[in-house]
Amino acid sequence: MIPMMGKSMKEMLDKWSKMSNASGKVEIEVSEMFSTLAEDVITRIVFGNSYEDGKAIFELQAQQMVYATEAYQKVFIPGYRFLPSKKNRICWRLDKEVRKSLRKLIEERRKIDEAVLSEECPNDLLEVMIKAGKHTTSNLLTWTTILLAMHPQWQELARDEVLTVCGARDPPSKHQISKLKTLGMIINESVRLYPPAVAAIRRAKVDTQLGDFTLPRGTELLIPIIAIHHDQTLWGQDANEFNPARFGLGVAQAAKHPMAFMPFGLGARRCVGQNLAVLQAKLAIAMILQRFSFDLSPSYQHAPTILMLLCPQYGAPIIFQKL
């Protein structure tokens, strides 16, 4: 998997190098680039030979996200998404199309000779992964790049670590990636401050007592991940500041409550793509650090906004300088 990711990454970075001017500088809108990268990686991993079909499904999902965001931006009314408004109807239709395309692909996979169906293309993973992975991972990469551009001292520390552990040119191996502790802390701090998924939803299956609240069966709960991640009673006075050092003793020790960090959700339904997302993020950032230093473009405006996921409202223009 890592060589496949490394290949997509290297192709992207070679393109940036070619685009740079005589002094080795290039301005890149990273949110777009990382979106393409994450799509490329997941589509290759999940769909293999059905790459083109996979891309078509991602396009349908992008349309679905636009409509769903508009619907959710209205006042939050439990059960709103079940009402037959025009936008909801379009969402349902797109959802049906996505499911239909996925089912078709899975059927096609089933027809493949069993001998060809190796561990590399288990078809049940297909439906699971496609639904969640692209936008969240590119979002994580975008915020981490913005934060490292804002905090050059952490960028330097991360680069020193990458160069010491992995050298200056070759894509890091799995073994090397597991040794990138500072980079791991930076990524944790990035998803704490800017969790791509800002909330998770649960429904009480039975009547439940939660602290002082009695929740009747069927109650929908919105768990505000982003608010929990910024809560000063849990994270201290500097809760809104970028301080990867808070993760120095591990995730469980970073806040006053061991479960306060939940960018991938918690419990049995937590994110199945967590390891893949973190692996991809570490590899991508490490490979960028090996080749470029970077700063925010003067046109960058810091305006985190929720468009289903937490996004930089005016994009993420970053100036890269070849090392």
Ligand code: HEM
């Ligand atoms: C930075 C990247 C990612 C973030 C922040 C993220 C976050 C989350 C969150 C918050 C949940 C809800 C968990 C809960 O309700 O407790 C979730 C669920 C899920 N994620 Fe991710 N995710 C990321 C990347 C990925 C990737 C790369 C994949 C697949 C390749 C993926 C697949 C899934 C799936 C299938 C679920 C549903 C699990 C279930 O309902 O049992 N995610 N993710």
